[in-house]
Amino acid sequence: MIDSVAGRPAAIEAFAAYAVRTLGAAIERSAERRGRTFDPVRSLYVADAEAFEILRAGADAEPLVDIGQPPANSLPPVLLGLSRFELATLAFLAGIAVIPRVERVIGFLHDDLTRRSVTPGLLLDLFAAGLDERARALDALGPDGLLARLRLIQSLPEEQASSTRVQIDPGFFSRLRGSTELDRRLGSFAALIPPGKERLSTDVRPAIGKPTVLWGADGDALAGAVRAYATASHQAQLRVAAETPVELLGLAAREALWDGALLAVATATPHEALQAGRALGGLPVAALIEAPAGIATLEGFAHHRVGNAARRAETASIAQPLPYGRRLIARRGLERLILPAAKLRALRSIAARVEHRETVLGAWKLESGSSAGGIRCLFAGPPGTGKTLAAEAIAAQLERDLYVIDISTVVSKYIGETEKILAKVFTEAARAGVCLFFDEADALFGKRGEQKDAHDKYANVETAYLLQAIDAYPDLVVLATNMRNNLDDALSRRIDVFVDFPMPDLEARRRLWTLALAQAPHEAADLGRVAQQFALSGGGIQNAALAAAYAAAGESRAIGLLDLLRACRDEFAKSGKVAGRVELGDRYDALRGEG
Numbered sequence: 001m002i003d004s005v006a007g008r009p010a011a012i013e014a015f016a017a018y019a020v021r022t023l024g025a026a027i028e029r030s031a032e033r034r035g036r037t038f039d040p041v042r043s044l045y046v047a048d049a050e051a052f053e054i055l056r057a058g059a060d061a062e063p064l065v066d067i068g069q070p071p072a073n074s075l076p077p078v079l080l081g082l083s084r085f086e087l088a089t090l091a092f093l094a095g096i097a098v099i100p101r102v103e104r105v106i107g108f109l110h111d112d113l114t115r116r117s118v119t120p121g122l123l124l125d126l127f128a129a130g131l132d133e134r135a136r137a138l139d140a141l142g143p144d145g146l147l148a149r150l151r152l153i154q155s156l157p158e159e160q161a162s163s164t165r166v167q168i169d170p171g172f173f174s175r176l177r178g179s180t181e182l183d184r185r186l187g188s189f190a191a192l193i194p195p196g197k198e199r200l201s202t203d204v205r206p207a208i209g210k211p212t213v214l215w216g217a218d219g220d221a222l223a224g225a226v227r228a229y230a231t232a233s234h235q236a237q238l239r240v241a242a243e244t245p246v247e248l249l250g251l252a253a254r255e256a257l258w259d260g261a262l263l264a265v266a267t268a269t270p271h272e273a274l275q276a277g278r279a280l281g282g283l284p285v286a287a288l289i290e291a292p293a294g295i296a297t298l299e300g301f302a303h304h305r306v307g308n309a310a311r312r313a314e315t316a317s318i319a320q321p322l323p324y325g326r327r328l329i330a331r332r333g334l335e336r337l338i339l340p341a342a343k344l345r346a347l348r349s350i351a352a353r354v355e356h357r358e359t360v361l362g363a364w365k366l367e368s369g370s371s372a373g374g375i376r377c378l379f380a381g382p383p384g385t386g387k388t389l390a391a392e393a394i395a396a397q398l399e400r401d402l403y404v405i406d407i408s409t410v411v412s413k414y415i416g417e418t419e420k421i422l423a424k425v426f427t428e429a430a431r432a433g434v435c436l437f438f439d440e441a442d443a444l445f446g447k448r449g450e451q452k453d454a455h456d457k458y459a460n461v462e463t464a465y466l467l468q469a470i471d472a473y474p475d476l477v478v479l480a481t482n483m484r485n486n487l488d489d490a491l492s493r494r495i496d497v498f499v500d501f502p503m504p505d506l507e508a509r510r511r512l513w514t515l516a517l518a519q520a521p522h523e524a525a526d527l528g529r530v531a532q533q534f535a536l537s538g539g540g541i542q543n544a545a546l547a548a549a550y551a552a553a554g555e556s557r558a559i560g561l562l563d564l565l566r567a568c569r570d571e572f573a574k575s576g577k578v579a580g581r582v583e584l585g586d587r588y589d590a591l592r593g594e595g
Contacts, residue, residue: 011076012176015091022088023095025065026126030109063129076175078150078257081284085137086147088127093118093153093168094176117165120155141166149283150254151183171251175258182238182255189244190252192259196231204229204288204304206262211280211287212302213273218401218433219266222290225306226264229288236261242268242431249279256285263287268431270373270474322432324409324425328402330395330435337386337393338504338511338538346499347390350377351397353496354476374473376494378441380484381501384539387480388439390499394478395435403434407443419465426469433475441479442486463488470494503537512538516545521558529561533583534568544571565591 065088079087096102096118107113110122120141128137139145147153151169171183182190204225206212214222230237238256240249240263249265256263263285267273273291280287334347353375360366361373368374379387388404395402410421429436438444444466467490470477479495481487492498504512509531517527536544544567551566552559565587569579581588 012178015075015079015176016094018087019091019095022065022091023099026092026109027105029064030111063125063127065126076258077260078152078172078254082146083140085127085133086140086145089123089141089147089166090152090168092123092126093166094173097168097173118167120164120166123166146283149250150257151251152254172254183251185251186240186244186248186255188241189248190238190240190255192255192261193227193230193237193239195234195236196227204306206286206288207302208286209282209284210302211265211277211289212304213277213289213291214304214306215273215291219290219431221433222306223264223266225304226262226288226290230262230264233262237264238262240265242266242272246272246275246279249276250283253280253283253285253287256287264290266290268427270430322403322428322434324421325403325405327432327434328392328395328404330392330400330402332389332392333396334390334393336515337390338508338515339386340502343499343501346497347394350375350394350476350497354398374470375476375496376470376473377476377478377497377499378484378487378491378495379478379480379499379501381482382503382537383482384537384542385501385503386538387501388437389538390501391435391437391478391480394476398435398476400476401432401434402437403429403432404437404439407438407440411443418462422466422469426473430474435476435478436473437478437480439480440482442481442483445479445487445491447486447488467491467494503535504541506532508538509534509536509541512541513545516542517549517559520545520549521552523558523561526559526561526564529585530564530568533585534572534579536568536571540571540575544568547571562587562591 075087079090082090096106099105103116104113106118106122107115109126110119115122120138123141124134124137128134140147141153141155142148143155148155152172154167154169155164156167157164171185174181174183182192204212204214206229214225226237226239236259238252238259238261240252244252244265252265253263255261263280265276265280265287267276267289270291273289276289280289334344337344337347339347357368357373357375361368379390381387392402405425410418410425412418412421426436445463447463467488470479471494479491510528513527513531514524530544534544544564547567547570548559548563551563565579565584569584569591572579572583579591584591
């Protein structure tokens, strides 16, 4: 009944034979019934006796056609797990799709020549028995049944009636006829990738019917984890792009099942991952959903965290660009920070939150302050106290890159444009799996005020949008500011960890000077003296050390006290301060004339 195709797999041939038997049995039994009850004008009226007979017989109804057994152990993979009713329905629809003068045959089966389409009622009459089985069969034909979710059938409204016609999906029927091409509706969204030959190790284990969400690394590392599993299991992978409409994922699952492939779905945000998981949940396919952003709060899904270390080793010298900022490969760790012990504990707790949130939010079911399970941090303190360095150190501990936002490029004078730019920033950051860092955050998250004109209104809208965006961002966001009091009050509620960076005390300044010039020739006593006399921040000390080192290197000598004093004096001047006798000591007269 289904067209013969040279070289068609035995499983398709077996199903084709099953389709022929099913359709033949349906016609034969319909002919028997028609012979017993034939009435040439039946479609024009319903007799009283017939109505009462239908009512009485409903609960005891037997299927018109004995379905028989499907081909044992020889079904195409996509048909495994279907019920006998579902298999018979597919076989019948496949057979009916190719016979000539099909409308007359369908009318014959309905025992009503005015009915020209296969309807759910006809399928239930043919293949379901009793009210309970008919109810289950009706669910199987509905939008939540496997037949519809895997795009094996189509249910379309009748043009001139309030009923529904059911037909085999054209793409699936093409597969049954022997096509080896992916369904054209997937277009450029999907590609079938053969298994690799290289030996890769992986601990990813997707379960049939329960999508596994990969998260925690950048997109390339996640794709590598999928490739490793496909190679280890000797499977091809059907790779689905992030922009694929969610309604096509069932179709992709069908194609993956047909080709015996692993289904790999790339997503850009937790929301997309959640949609993909829901679309694929319960389908008999092994699916891996790649979500570069943190995903541990999505309940009902298997989670697998993929590390980024291997990817960092491959790309240590090539930082991929990101829009509206710079991507910084984090190399300096927390050991570079000279801070009070309590501040260091708070910074370490940030990394701990990211590393253990799958346990706390997933396994232990605690609720996150963020709707997406992200971590929001605020670093406040005077300039040069280590806020940016701390963000880099946390990223380094997490083996992530740091995405430093350029405020000047995201703020636009055009209404609504800033929000569009920021939406792209958050999307790209989530896709790349980086730590997001907003320096000078008060420029974006400023306090909302009274709306006196249109400018105030849209400034408030921008702040409101940003507050919602960091609440929905699924990974680590660090905000830094020199003016905490200028931040909007609503931001405080959304902050998970707040760290106040103080100006370094004398002991901290000594350690900072020693760390800054650890590899350069200098007199240790000189460092102690300038640390005591100049109350500089950590950033100021770094700048002064660099200036003094260049001055000494230019004359091919060690760094001396005079070099340090000049550099500190100039650093003071940057902040509007004047170095006097207290700071310059006995070198005051010698250096005063230079200023």
